[in-house]
Amino acid sequence: MSKRELVGIVAFSIVAIFFVFTALMIHPFGSPPSDTNMDDYIIDNAQTETGANNAVTSVVFDYRGFDTLGEATILFTAVAGVILLFRRLKK
């Protein structure tokens, strides 16, 4: 067994153990986690504050608008990169 394979096996074992322990520590299905202040706030106030009946959209575009801005930037970067990459091939 080469050194490279040994390092790979050790790294894989560490990641696998991490994943298994995380899966064991997760809260059981159907019972919410104990700290739900943010969820309760959004469920109570999303309709009156943003006027949207869809609470998910009110989170995505209002409470977490910066996240959507990042997603839009990622899409813009992807388009710019693809057009830049294929510009030479087009001619």
Next chain:
Amino acid sequence: MKDEGMSRIVKTITSTIFPFIFIYGLYIIAHGHLTPGGGFQGGAVVASGCVMILVAYGSVWMMKKIKEKNLSVLESLGAIGFIGLAFLGLIFGEVFFSNYFANSKFFLFGEEVTFGVPEFANINTAGILPLMNFAVGLKVIAGLFAIVLIMAYATSKNKEGE
């Protein structure tokens, strides 16, 4: 020219189905603040419909109809609209991304919504959320379609050259 698309049957079926996909995607974008979905999802639906046309008719035909330069302009327009709406929050509201005319009796998307499960959804609510959905939808439609169009066109040209 080699790349002339698929057979006549495929072209006919595609152009029959395309308007329905288009309207469905626009519906998802426009009702983003009422039903599940929004700008990203509806934009992906419309872009998929456009890609279906592209596959059926061939990328050379499509490139004659619509240039990817125009699609880039549309995409940038969506991005500018989105971030412009966010910056208008600094002027009319308090913070960046503030929803300044929700529940403000403004004639466009400004009506108040009652708390609880509504009997029927009022589309004329939610302030800047629908406008942001439109901007993001335009951006996603143009962006995804530009990506697929330019890749298909470049590879077909490349195949032809060799």
